[in-house]
Structures are given as structure tokens and as C-alpha cells.
Amino acid sequence: MSGLFAAISSAIGWVLSIIDPFCGPLGVFTWLAGGSLLACGDTGWGDEIAQGFLVTASLAIATLPLGLAMGFFVALAKRSAEPQLRLAANIYTTIFRGLPELLTLFIVYYGLQILVQQALAAIGYEGPIEINTFAAGMIALGVVFSAYCSEVLQSAFQAIPRGQYEAGAALGLRPGQTMRKIILPQLVRIALPGLGNLWMALLKDTALVSVIGLSDILRQTGIAARVTKQAFEFFGIACLLFLVLALISSIVFAAIERRFNRSEVRR
Amino acid sequence: MSHVTTLIPPSPPPPAEARPYTLQRFLGSVTLGIWLALSVGLFLTIVNGWDPEKFARYGPNFLSGLGVTLTLVGSSIVLGALLSLPIAAARMSNNKFASWAAYIYIYLFRGTPLITQLFLIYYGFGSFRPELEALGLWWFFRDAWNCALFAFVLNTAAYQAEILRGAINSVPRGQHEGAAALGLSKRIAFYRIILPQAMIVALRPYGNEIILMIKGSAIVAIVTVFDLMGETRRAFSRTFDYQMYLWAAVLYLMMVEILRNLWNWLEQRLTRHLKR
Numbered sequence: 001m002s003g004l005f006a007a008i009s010s011a012i013g014w015v016l017s018i019i020d021p022f023c024g025p026l027g028v029f030t031w032l033a034g035g036s037l038l039a040c041g042d043t044g045w046g047d048e049i050a051q052g053f054l055v056t057a058s059l060a061i062a063t064l065p066l067g068l069a070m071g072f073f074v075a076l077a078k079r080s081a082e083p084q085l086r087l088a089a090n091i092y093t094t095i096f097r098g099l100p101e102l103l104t105l106f107i108v109y110y111g112l113q114i115l116v117q118q119a120l121a122a123i124g125y126e127g128p129i130e131i132n133t134f135a136a137g138m139i140a141l142g143v144v145f146s147a148y149c150s151e152v153l154q155s156a157f158q159a160i161p162r163g164q165y166e167a168g169a170a171l172g173l174r175p176g177q178t179m180r181k182i183i184l185p186q187l188v189r190i191a192l193p194g195l196g197n198l199w200m201a202l203l204k205d206t207a208l209v210s211v212i213g214l215s216d217i218l219r220q221t222g223i224a225a226r227v228t229k230q231a232f233e234f235f236g237i238a239c240l241l242f243l244v245l246a247l248i249s250s251i252v253f254a255a256i257e258r259r260f261n262r263s264e265v266r267r
Numbered sequence: 268m269s270h271v272t273t274l275i276p277p278s279p280p281p282p283a284e285a286r287p288y289t290l291q292r293f294l295g296s297v298t299l300g301i302w303l304a305l306s307v308g309l310f311l312t313i314v315n316g317w318d319p320e321k322f323a324r325y326g327p328n329f330l331s332g333l334g335v336t337l338t339l340v341g342s343s344i345v346l347g348a349l350l351s352l353p354i355a356a357a358r359m360s361n362n363k364f365a366s367w368a369a370y371i372y373i374y375l376f377r378g379t380p381l382i383t384q385l386f387l388i389y390y391g392f393g394s395f396r397p398e399l400e401a402l403g404l405w406w407f408f409r410d411a412w413n414c415a416l417f418a419f420v421l422n423t424a425a426y427q428a429e430i431l432r433g434a435i436n437s438v439p440r441g442q443h444e445g446a447a448a449l450g451l452s453k454r455i456a457f458y459r460i461i462l463p464q465a466m467i468v469a470l471r472p473y474g475n476e477i478i479l480m481i482k483g484s485a486i487v488a489i490v491t492v493f494d495l496m497g498e499t500r501r502a503f504s505r506t507f508d509y510q511m512y513l514w515a516a517v518l519y520l521m522m523v524e525i526l527r528n529l530w531n532w533l534e535q536r537l538t539r540h541l542k543r
Contacts, residue, residue, distance in 0.1 A: 077294070084295030091302050098523035099516055100485035102496060107512050114509055200378075207380035211489060218383055225390060232391030239379045239387060246378040 022050035045224040045234070052220030053241055059137055059206050059216065060245075064199065066142035071149025078154050089150070096147035101140070101205050108140040109133070109212050137209035145202050152194035157183075159190050189260045196253040203245055217241050309513060316510055325502045325511070332498030333518060335412075339487065339494060340480045343416055347423035354428035359435065369428070376425035382486045384422055389414040389490045415487040419480065426476050434469035435461060467537055474530035478523050485519075495519065 039046050077089035096104065112131050120129065160183060168178030210219035217238050225234040286292070358369035376384065392399065392408045399405040407413050438461050446456030488497035499515040502508070 077298075080291050080295070082289070082291040082295045084299050085291055086295075088295060088298035088302055094524070095520065098482075098520040098527075100482040100496065100519055102485040102488070103499075103512065103516055103519060106500075107516060110503075110509060110512065204380040207382045208486070210382075218380075218386070222386065222390075229394065231394050232387065235383060235387040235391045238383045239375075242379045242383060243375070 022046060022053065045220070045228075048220045048224065049217065049237065049241070052215055052217040055134075055214060056203075056206050056216040056241075057245065059134060059141070059209065059214070060199075060203050062134075063138050063141045063145060063202060063206075066138060067145030067149055067202070068195075070142060070146035071153055074146055074150035075153035075157060078150060079157055093147045093150055096143050097151075099144075101144055102208050102211065104144055105137065105140040105208055105212060108143070109136040112136055112139075133209065133212050133214040136212060137206070137214055141202060141205055141209075144205065145198060148198050148201070149195065152191050152198060153187065156187050156191035156194070160186055189264075192253075192257055192260060196249075196257075199249060199253070200246060203249065204242065207242070312510060313513075316508065321506065321508070325498070325506075328493075328498045328502065329495065329514065329518065332493055332495040333522075335492065336481070336484055336494040336496075337522075339412070339416060339419065339492075340477070340484050343419035343423055343484075344477055344480060346416075346420045347427055350420060350424035351427035351431055354424055355431040355435075358428060358432050373425045373429055376422050377429070381418070381422050381483050382489070385415060385418040385486060385490060388418045411487070411490045411492045415484075415490065415492050419484070422483075423476065423480055426479075427473070430469050430472040430476065431465075433472070434465040437468045438464045467541075470534055470537065471530070474526065474533075478526060481522055481526070482519070 074089050074092055077085045078093075080086055080089075099107075109131060113129060116131065117129050120126075164182055164186070165178060168182045173181065206216060207218045210216050210222065213219070221234040221238040225231040228234070354369050354372060357365040358373065360366055388408070389411060392414070396405060399408055408417075442460055442464065443456065446460045451459070484494060485496040487494050488500050491497070493501065495515055495518060499511050503511045
């Protein structure tokens with residue numbers, strides 16, 4: 001059985017290496033930068049930077065569902081009839097929208113470290129503890145994203161008339177079903193532009209995790225810049241790669257928006 | 268024929284229905300309890316770990332860091348506002364070339380993280396040292412504070428140009444036509460009619476931009492500027508006291524909340540003629 005998994009993973013790896021947009025046979029760096037500092041392999045920084053690109057993209061993509069889910073529940077809490085719940089949700093957004101992302105990252109990173117250390121010390125383990133920087137980055141960025149996301153979703157909720165809920169109740173749907181089948185599809189359509197902006201902000205905020213040592217685009221290009229003393233070129237490439245990410249996301253978002261707005265009347 | 272012979276005696280209102288104990292209420296109590304516990308914990312750690320010596324040593328540093336942050340943000344917002352005027356004008360002009368150039372500038376600065384722009388300027392311009400020395404500009408780019416200011420001005424100018432453009436475009440066409448019908452010249456119509464209305468629309472985005480700048484300015488700590496974040500990191504690296512970050516968090520939150528409330532008040536005040 002393990003042989004099968006190994007075979008599958010090696011096959012996936014082979015396919016990925018073929019379609020790798022940076023260092024594959026058709027990759028940008030292979031074609032345009034062979035022999036230069038950006039070459040792939042041991043002679044250049046191409047593969048390291050490609051790795052960083054992958055880390056940045058996967059961090060943003062992994063944070064998105066976490067932040068969206070948390071933001072949705074915080075938005076629900078803000079709309080609740082219960083004043084206590086509303087207050088708690090408002091405190092959450094006030095704190096995490098007001099703190100600089102970098103500070104949130106540090107607080108989560110070092111705070112987690114202290115918490116885990118104390119928890120492990122309580123059960124008798126005394127040793128050095130290393131928090132996974134990817135996880136810390138994911139939590140910090142997810143929390144910030146969810147705080148902004150709850151605001152966007154809350155204003156989208158306000159744009160949906162009460163009649164929609166009443167119609168759902170009149171049809172005999174339970175509250176959960178009303179939410180899933182009637183409210184959510186409209187909510188997504190209304191909130192999509194705002195969520196697109198938040199995604200762009202998230203993408204840019206991922207650059208901060210290089211500070212706590214995750215090897216994303218900025219850290220990899222920074223290392224390359226320090227070693228080769230060609231800072232302008234390498235940080236320029238970092239900017240370009242972020243622009244590529246922004247460009248891809250704007251294309252994807254335009255497609256998603258088209259898809260969700262099919263039902264709108266053309267005027 | 269029937270008529271009322273007795274009046275219903277006055278009676279107290281029916282008792283208020285007891286609110287059912289719902290899941291939401293439970294969740295609210297729990298989350299509020301968590302916040303309360305956290306704030307009490309924060310208070311206790313501060314009280315327990317209170318060290319007058321540490322406070323005397325790092326308190327003034329924090330204040331000077333706060334000053335650096337406010338100066339940096341204030342000057343970059345003002346200079347960025349000045350720089351955003353020609354960019355917005357170019358973006359809205361009929362000249363295809365100018366419009367495209369401004370669009371590319373805005374896209375470049377809005378599409379990349381501020382921290383990469385800062386690194387590009389601080390570390391990247393360092394590799395052009397001979398050229399910059401020949402131009403006599405090296406003294407400017409040698410200093411991290413200047414580089415941070417330069418990067419922030421360029422960045423916020425792009426955002427502010429977009430805010431300005433959006434606000435001016437949001438003024439309906441009828442206002443232009445009305446001004447023209449009154450025989451006002453284009454210039455006067457712009458300054459007296461279009462701009463005041465646009466500025467009210469732009470007020471909230473400007474406030475958000477300032478808040479974003481305050482939060483974004485924390486990254487200058489990485490390029491050795493000792494703003495609030497930089498002082499915090501320095502104090503933390505010397506004491507390994509987690510409280511330092513919490514202090515910084517409180518200060519940042521206070522700054523942002525004061526600004527937000529000020530802006531809300533300003534908006535209430537400036538739009539009171541639009542209220543019905």
C-alpha cells in the first residue's frame with residue numbers, strides 16, 4: 001500500500017515538475033534566465049525564489065478558508081439579538097482591526113511559544129520549543145482577515161431584506177436551510193467585491209511572515225540579495241512576483257464575479 | 268341596547284416575558300467571559316511584572332517611538348497628499364499617455380506589499396551608491412528614516428490618488444452641468460462646487476488610509492528605524508519580557524481608536540446638512 005502512495009506522490013511530483021511555471025522545462029527562469037543569477041539549480045537563485053513563491057501562495061490560500069469561516073461566524077455574532085454576543089464580537093474586530101499586522105504576528109508567534117512552553121512544562125516537558133512559523137502566520141493573518149471579513153459580511157447581511165428570511169420561513173425551511181439556500185448565495189454576490197479587496201490585502205500581508213522566518217518570496221529574495229549584493233534586482237523580482245499574484249487574483253476574481261452575477265438582470 | 272357600565276380597573280402592565288436561555292446567550296456569556304479573563308490576565312501580568320526600573324528605562328523610549336511613528340505617518344500623509352494631486356490629475360486627464368502612466372504607477376504601488384517597496388528602496392538603492400553619490404543624493408538614501416519616508420510617500424500617494432479620483436468621479440454630471448448653466452468658469456466650478464462635494468465622499472477613505480498608514484508604519488522597525496514597533500522590539504530583545512508587545516498593542520489600539528472616533532465625529536459634523 002505504501003508503495004502505491006509513493007508511486008502516486010512521485011507521479012504527482014513529476015507532473016508538477018513538468019508544469020512548474022518557474023523551473024520546469026517551460027519555466028520562465030529556465031528560458032529567460034539560464035546562466036544568470038536567476039538560473040535554476042545550484043548556480044542560481046531561481047529554484048529558491050520559486051519555492052518562496054509557492055510558500056507565499058500556499059500561505060495565502062490556506063489562510064483564506066480559515067479567515068472566511070471565522071469572519072462569517074463573527075459576522076453572525078454581530079447580528080445576534082443577544083447584546084453580550086454582539087459586544088464580544090465587536091471587541092474582537094476592534095482589537096484585530098486596530099493592531100498592526102506585524103504586531104499581531106509577533107504577539108501570536110511569541111504568545112503561542114510561551115503558551116505551549118507553559119503547557120508542556122505543566123506536564124513535565126522542559127525543552128526548547130519551536131513554533132511552526134507557517135501555522136503562526138496562518139493564525140495571525142487569519143485572525144486579521146476574519147476581523148475585516150466580518151465587517152464586509154455584516155454590511156452584506158444588512159443589504160439582504162428581511163423579506164428573504166420571512167419567505168424562507170413561509171416555505172417551511174428551517175433557519176439553517178434558509179441561511180444556506182436563500183441567504184448565502186445572495187450574501188456571496190453582494191460581498192464579493194469587498195472580499196476581493198480583502199484577498200488582495202491578505203496577499204500583501206503575507207510578505208510580513210518573512211520577518212518571523214518563514215521562507216516566503218521576500219525572505220528568499222532577501223537572502224539572495226544579501227549573498228549576491230544585487231539588492232535592487234532581487235527585491236525588484238519580489239515586487240514583480242507579488243504583482244503576478246495580484247494579476248492572477250484579479251483575473252480569477254473577475255471570473256468568479258461573472259459566474260455569481262449570471263442571474264442578475266442585464267441592463 | 269348594551270353599553271358599558273363598568274370601566275376596567277387600571278392594572279399594571281403584564282410582566283415582561285422571561286427571555287429564554289438560548290445557545291446564543293450562552294455563547295455570548297462564554298466569549299465575553301473569555302475577553303474578561305484575558306483583560307484580567309493582562310492586568311495581573313502587568314501588576315505582577317511591574318518593574319519600576321524597567322518602566323523608567325523603557326517608558327521614555329516608548330514615548331519617543333510613538334513620536335517617531337506619528338511624525339513619520341503625519342509627514343508621509345501630507346507629502347503623499349501633495350504628490351497624489353498630479354497623479355490623480357494625470358489619471359483623469361484625456362491624454363492617453365499620462366492616464367496610462369498614472370495607472371501603471373498606481374497599479375505598481377497598490378499591487379505590491381509596502382514592505383517590499385521599503386526593502387527595494389532601502390536595500391536596493393544602496394547598490395546604486397556611486398551613482399547616487401555622483402548625483403549628490405546619497406545623504407538622503409543613506410538614512411533609514413528618509414528611505415522609509417520616501418517609500419511611504421510614494422505608496423500613500425498611489426492610494427490617495429485613487430481615493431481622489433473616485434471621489435471626484437462620484438460627483439454627478441448634473442453638478443457640472445448646473446455650474447455651466449450658471450455661467451461659472453470650469454475652474455471656479457471645480458473649486459467651489461465639485462471639490463467640496465468630492466471631499467465629503469473622500470473623507471472616510473482618507474481616514475481609512477491614515478489608519479492603514481499607522482498600522483503599516485510598524486514595518487519600518489525592520490529597517491532599523493526606532494519607531495514604536497522598533498522600540499518595542501529593542502526592549503523585547505533586551506528583557507525577553509512579553510509585556511512589551513502588549514504595551515505596544517495598547518498604544519497602537521489607542522492611536523487607531525482615537526483617530527477612528529475623531530473621524531466619525533468629523534463625518535457627523537461635516538455631513539449634518541445632508542441629514543433629514
